[in-house]
Structures are given as structure tokens and as C-alpha cells.
Amino acid sequence: MPENPYINALATTLTAVIFIIACCYGLGSLARWIAKVCGASLKKQTNTFAGYFFAAPWIVGFLIFVIVPLTFSLYWSFTDYRVTSKDPANWVGLENYVNLLLNDDSFRASVINTLYLTIIGLPLQMGMALFLAVMLNQKMRGERIFRMAFYLPVILGFNTAVLLCWRLMLNTGTGIINQLIRGISNAIAPFEYANRSAIFIQEIITAFFLGLNTGKYNLLHKVFEAGFPAANRVPLWVQSPLWSKMSVVLLMIWGCGAMMLIFLAGLNNIPKELHEAAEVDGASGWQRFWKISFPLLTPYIFYNLVVGLILSLQIFEPIFVLYRDNQPLVSSTISMVYYLWQKSFSHFEIGYGSAISWVILVIIFIVSLIQFKLQDRWVTYDLY
Amino acid sequence: MKRYWPIITGILLYIFLTGATVLMSFPLFWMISSSLKTLEETNSPGIIWIPKQIIWDAYIQIFQNQDFMRSYFNSVFYVTLAMTGTLLSIAAVSYAFSRVEWPGRNIVFFLMLSTLMIPPQALIVPQYVFFNKLHWIGTFNPIIIPGYFAGGAAMIFLLRQAMAQIPKELDESAFVDGANHIQIWWLVVMPLVKAPLATVATFLFVGFWNSLLTPLMYLQTVDLYTLPVYITTLFNINNTVQQWPTIMTAAVLTTVPLIIVFFFTQRYILESVAVSGLKG
Numbered sequence: 001m002p003e004n005p006y007i008n009a010l011a012t013t014l015t016a017v018i019f020i021i022a023c024c025y026g027l028g029s030l031a032r033w034i035a036k037v038c039g040a041s042l043k044k045q046t047n048t049f050a051g052y053f054f055a056a057p058w059i060v061g062f063l064i065f066v067i068v069p070l071t072f073s074l075y076w077s078f079t080d081y082r083v084t085s086k087d088p089a090n091w092v093g094l095e096n097y098v099n100l101l102l103n104d105d106s107f108r109a110s111v112i113n114t115l116y117l118t119i120i121g122l123p124l125q126m127g128m129a130l131f132l133a134v135m136l137n138q139k140m141r142g143e144r145i146f147r148m149a150f151y152l153p154v155i156l157g158f159n160t161a162v163l164l165c166w167r168l169m170l171n172t173g174t175g176i177i178n179q180l181i182r183g184i185s186n187a188i189a190p191f192e193y194a195n196r197s198a199i200f201i202q203e204i205i206t207a208f209f210l211g212l213n214t215g216k217y218n219l220l221h222k223v224f225e226a227g228f229p230a231a232n233r234v235p236l237w238v239q240s241p242l243w244s245k246m247s248v249v250l251l252m253i254w255g256c257g258a259m260m261l262i263f264l265a266g267l268n269n270i271p272k273e274l275h276e277a278a279e280v281d282g283a284s285g286w287q288r289f290w291k292i293s294f295p296l297l298t299p300y301i302f303y304n305l306v307v308g309l310i311l312s313l314q315i316f317e318p319i320f321v322l323y324r325d326n327q328p329l330v331s332s333t334i335s336m337v338y339y340l341w342q343k344s345f346s347h348f349e350i351g352y353g354s355a356i357s358w359v360i361l362v363i364i365f366i367v368s369l370i371q372f373k374l375q376d377r378w379v380t381y382d383l384y
Numbered sequence: 385m386k387r388y389w390p391i392i393t394g395i396l397l398y399i400f401l402t403g404a405t406v407l408m409s410f411p412l413f414w415m416i417s418s419s420l421k422t423l424e425e426t427n428s429p430g431i432i433w434i435p436k437q438i439i440w441d442a443y444i445q446i447f448q449n450q451d452f453m454r455s456y457f458n459s460v461f462y463v464t465l466a467m468t469g470t471l472l473s474i475a476a477v478s479y480a481f482s483r484v485e486w487p488g489r490n491i492v493f494f495l496m497l498s499t500l501m502i503p504p505q506a507l508i509v510p511q512y513v514f515f516n517k518l519h520w521i522g523t524f525n526p527i528i529i530p531g532y533f534a535g536g537a538a539m540i541f542l543l544r545q546a547m548a549q550i551p552k553e554l555d556e557s558a559f560v561d562g563a564n565h566i567q568i569w570w571l572v573v574m575p576l577v578k579a580p581l582a583t584v585a586t587f588l589f590v591g592f593w594n595s596l597l598t599p600l601m602y603l604q605t606v607d608l609y610t611l612p613v614y615i616t617t618l619f620n621i622n623n624t625v626q627q628w629p630t631i632m633t634a635a636v637l638t639t640v641p642l643i644i645v646f647f648f649t650q651r652y653i654l655e656s657v658a659v660s661g662l663k664g
Contacts, residue, residue, distance in 0.1 A: 005608055006461060009524035013465055016529050020473070035487070050565040051486025057473040058496060058540070061533020066499060069510035076510070083513060132404065138397060148650050149405040155646045156412075159594045160612040161635035164619055165415040168426070168628055176414060179431050254408065261654065314503055317596050325621045337505045337597075344509045345601055357506040368501040 023060045028053035077354035089351065096355035105213075107356070110336045112213045113245060117312040120205060121249040126304055129256040130297070133263035134289065147264075151257035158317040163251075167322055170237035170247055178234040185231075196229045203229075206242045210332060238322055241332035248318050248333060252308075259304045266300035267293065306371040310364055316341065336360050415639070419443070419632040426628035442633040451606060452634060455614035462524050462599075462610060463592045470531035470588055474543055475581065477534045479569045482547035483555060499537045505597070512601060526602040527595070527610075531588075539584045542656065546580035547573055583652040589645055611638045 031052040035045045052059075077096055081089035100107050132150055136143055156162045169176045185192040203223045211217035219242070236243045237250075270293060278288050315335040323329045334342075340360065344353030418426050419442055421435045446452050480486070481493050515526040534540060550573060558568050574581070596612045603609055609617070615638060618631045646653070 005523060009461075009465065009528060012520075012523070012525045013469065013528060013532070016532050017469070020532060031486070046565075047484055048486045051480050051484040051489060054476045054480030054484065054565070054569070055486075055489075055492060057532070058477040058534040059492065061473075061530070061535065062495065062499070065511065065530050065533060065535070066502065066507065069507050069514060070502075072513070073507075073510040083516060135397065135401060135404075140394065140397070144654075146401045146405055147654055149408055151650070151654060152643070152646060153408055153411075155590055155642055156639060157594070158596070159638065159642065160596055160615050161638035162411060162415070164615060164631055165411050165418075165635055167619065168418060168626075168632065169411065169414055174427050174429055176431060179429075183431070254411075310503070314505055316505075317594075320596065320600075321616055321619070324616070337503075340505060340509070341597065341601075344512070350509060350513060353509040357509050360503060361506040364503050364506075365501055 020057050020060065024053045024056040027056040027059065073354040073357055076351050077358050079351045081351040081354075083348045083350050092351070096352050097359075100352070100355050100359060106331065106334060106339055106342075107336075109213050109331050110334045110339045112209055113333055113335060114309075114312055116206070116209045116245050117248065117252070117315070118309050121245075121252050121312065122305060122308045124249060125252045125256050125308065126259060126301065128253050129259035129304070130263050130301075132256070133260045133267060134293070136260070136264060137267045147261075150260055153255045154257040157255045160317060160321050163318055163321040166247075166251060167238060170250075172234065172236050172239045175237070177237070181234050182232070192231065196231070196233060199229045199233055199235060202235075202246055203242050206245060209245075210241060213331075238329075241329055244323060244329045244333040247322065248315065251318055252312075259308070262300055262304055263297065266297045270296050302374065303371070306367060310367055313337070313360060313364060336363075412639070412643075415632050415635050418628055419636050421629055423625070423627065423629055426632075427625070439629070442629040445630060446633045446637065451609075451614060454607065455609045455611050456637070458524075458608060459593065459611040462528055463589065465524075466528045466531045466592050467585065467588050469528070470535060470539075471581070471585055473532055473534040474536065474539050474584060475574065476569065477540050478543035478547050479565075479573060481540070481544045483550075483568070483573060484565065496537050496540060500541075508598070508601065515602065521602055522604045522608065524603075524608065527598050531592075536588070539587060543577065543580055543584055546577045550576050579652050580656070582649050583656045586645055586649040586653055590642060593642060 028049040028051075032045050032049040035048040040048070076089065078091060078093060079089035080092050080096075136146055136150075170178075172178060181195055185195050200223075204220065207220040207223045208217070211220050223242075235246070237247045238244065274292050275288055278292060283291065313335065314337045316337045319330075319333050319335055319338045320341075323333055336356070337360070340353055340356045343349050343356060417432075417434055420438045420440070421432065422439055422441075425432050425435055477496075481489065481496075511526070511530075512521075515521060518525075520526050554572055554576075555568050558572050563571070594612060595610075596616075599610045599613050603613060606614075606617075611634075615631070615634050618634060619626060
């Protein structure tokens, strides 16, 4: 292999392309031969060759990068395999799974954190998405520009550069967000009370979730003892375990554009006649929203909920950028994928990491299965 | 009074939406503004919306920073290579699923759709061991090569749907004229799906450009770091003072390609997000 990394990459890529083309011809010819043996017509033989020829990259990739890894990781999840040690892997049976599900505090923390994001974060994110969608659904000029502006955060979303900008904005002392909160609080009294109540409620909820995690509710007692936040209090975004998850929620709300587009599609699908009829009957805009639009949007809400849940299981970048090396905070925000990364690539415990992968896989599989079962009612895939 | 009601609500709506737009794009504004400040200004206790004196020092510094420029080149290099292969292989596979009748197509198509349920992260551990055995750790190969095997079931699905809508008569007349499948794929079908191809290309570009987890796992040395990995090393929690102007300059230069690409393809993207998978 050449030393220069770029030439090395180009050479390997070329090899891979040749390998893939060879696979295309190989698989296509094999399929044509089988078709010939089965006595298919000449046209059918040609089509069989072409079909397997063009589909070969995916078929081969599926075997190399999905089936084989999944099989191996299933096997390793029952062993104590470590990539660094020279000893062969020992079969340990269900030990990894038992440890993971029953004794592992960090894994439990990741489950509870996901629960927090699902129960607190997702409704806020979906509420924002729905609100923006309803506002954009008024069919006015320049709607496209607003739609673009609201979708842009999804594109930038989890780029580490943008996350670092959030880190700067969320600084507790000198960050722009807290400065604005301070400034507005000093100027407008009702806002100050709203801010303090929001801080109080948020801290109680998070302290409760952190309590669920450890089984001890010390932090919750502390929050209650401290009482209603003082007049000059600001959120401690990336500084306190009480606020670390809320910062991620803030990022989720910012990136609500994808959900908003789904809601917009849903709103467009509501027949106009329904709204017109209700308007004739004298229903107000508010009533029409809750009695017509909202019930008809429930499938879309459910779809967003499921997708959002799966995504929150997989959050990695924000936690890596905002809280990496920040020991007191990591356990209060850790997601399942972050934990998987930590176990497998900081500690190189491949066996244990494989067990985590399989648990994530099963959870996501169950969630997707529920979604596919229920979405029969509203989604039509025109497959064939 | 009632006559003016629609106009008033219209104006209120515009004010609200403009406000929301300002809030949503605020991080971008703040990023640019901070990159032009001095270190003291980024840490000052007062709000400085736009620095009084615009300082280009951070930009000059970052262009002289070998590591940053190299990681920029690395990102461009890897994204170009990975995107080319992924786009071509996805286009080939979509052709097989939409324009050719072959035994086993439905089974393979169903298998492909079912991989949508496998989170990519569940595969990273065994793939890491596999690439380790190939001695590919510390090279670009593990982040480029998998794409060449038509990675991304959602993208295949998107492109397949577009190809399936082209009338069958086109291929048939080309067949009569003596064209083979490869010619039909490249010369007849591909030019007709330019818009969906642009959508898929944009999604792929954004995905590769933002990708952090796999480059972080496989690249290992500073010489190979892509932009997202390199930028995280600029921010070190153990430092008491962060070099915010430098970090934000790097951030601006990283986001610029994303914004340019999004600006030119947003028409296709906004439509495809709304229709993909959901038909009411």
C-alpha cells in the first residue's frame, strides 16, 4: 500500500470499483445461467442479467456491510472480546446482556435521558413545528423564503461547527442567550417572573429525572430547599447537570424544520371544503384548528413522534461537542449511541459494545414495527 | 373596521414570521459576528451585536493554519470521492428496481426497504473490527468505500420512485433501436431524473460533510482529520479561555459550502421532504 493517504485512498477506490464491476458481471452471468437452465426465453435471460447486474452493488454491499457484521456482532455480544488483547474471545453467555440491562448505571442513564428527550423535548419540538406550519399554511407571498429559513437549521443541524457556535451562545456568564434573558428581565417585570418560574419548573423536572436515574432524590430536595429562583437567576445551560439536557432540547426545537414540512404536507391534504363548511356555520379560526385540522393531523403527529424518538436514541454529535471530557455532565446527557461509542472505542470492549448495539437494534426495530403496523391506516406506498 | 381585519392579521403574520426567521438564523449571524471580534469582545459581559472595529486577524490566521487547511482539503477530497461512488451506485440500483423486470426483484426490494430499520450505529462495532483486520484504520478507505456499495436505502427509494414514473415506451423504442441496458440507463433514464438526482446528491453531500462519528473512529491522526473532527479539537474544555474568534472563523468557513449548496437546491429539497414516505 502506498504511504501517501490520498493516493492510497484513490488506489483502494479504484480497486473497489473494479471489484464491484466484477461482482456485477459475475452475479448477472450467474443469474442468466440459472435462468437459461430453467428454460427462460431469451428476452427474460437478458432482463435477468441486467437486473442482477444493476442491483449487484447493493446486494454485495448488503452482504459485506450488513449481514456479516450483524452476524459477527451477535456472536461477539455473547463473548468478552476486546480488540486490543491478544487472547481469544471467551464465551460468556448472557453475561453482557444481564450486566447491561440490570447493573449498568450509565446505560440506565442513557435510557432515562432518552425518556426525558421524548417526554419533554419532543412535545416542545413538535409544538413549535406545528405552530410554524400553521402560520405558513396561510398561502401568502414569500412563503417559500420563510420555509427555506425554517428548514436551513436542519441542514446545518448537527455540524460540529454550528454546535460550537451554540456552545458560545449558551455560555452561562457571557453567552448571548443569557445576556438577552438578563436584559429583558431587567426591563420587563412580567418576563422576569415568567423566566424565574420556567427555571423553577425545568429544574424540578430535570432533578426528578436525574433522581430516577440514581434512585436518590437529593438533587430534587436541593432544588426545593433553594426555593423559588432569585430575581437575577439565569439558566445554567452547559454548566449544570440540571440544564445539560435542556440545552439539547433547545437544539431540537431549533431544528424542527423537517417536522414542520411534514405537518405542512398534512395541512395541505385537509380538504378545503371542511374549513369552508365550518366557516359558514360560524366556527372561529381557533375552533376550526382544534376541531378539524388537529384531529386530521394526528397521523402526522404520530409519524413525527416515532421518527423523533428513533432520532433521539441516536443523538451523538451534540453530546460529543458540548459535553465531551466534561465528566460531571456526561452522565446527565449521555445517549445510547454516545455510550456505545464510549464503551467500544474508548475502552475497546467489543463484546460489550456489540451487546449495546443489539439492544439499540431491538428497541428501534420494535418502535419501527409499531409505526409500520399503525401507518397502514394512512400511508400508501405505491410500490409496484 | 371589519374590512381592515384581514390586512391587520396579514401584517401581524408577516411580523411574526420575520421575527421567527431572525431567531432561526441568529446562530449564523452570531457566528459571523463573533469571527470578526477580538478575543476580549467575545468574552465581554455586554452584548456586542456587530464589532465596532472589524478584525480580520482570525481569518488571516486560519488561512495560515496548516492543520485547518489540510482538514478542509481532506473534507473536500473525501466528500467528492464518496459522493461520486454513492450517487452512481444508487442510480444503478434504482434502475434495477424500477426499469427492469427480473425474478427476485420484489424480495430484494423488500430486503432493501427493511434495512431502513437498522440504525447505522448498530453496525459500527463489527465494521470497525472488519476494517481493522483489513488494516484500514488510519486511512480514508472506511469512510469512502462503503458508499460505493449503494449505501442508503432511503435515497435508493427516492430515486427509484422518480425513475418508475418515466413512461416504459421510451426504453422499448430504444431497445428496438438496438440500445442495451447500460446505454438506456445512462443516456435515456439518467437525463430524465436530473431533479431527483440533485436532491439525492444534496442529501448525500450534507450527510458526508457533517459526518462526525465515523471519521472520528477511523481517521485517528491529525493529518487525516476532516473538518468536523478537526473543529472539535479547537475547543478544549480544559482551557480556561477559548479562542472563540478562531473557532467561529473555522465554523463560518465550514458552513459556507452547506449554505451555498442548500441555496441552489432548496427547491427540490423542500418538495421531496414533504412527499417522501408520506402520501395522504
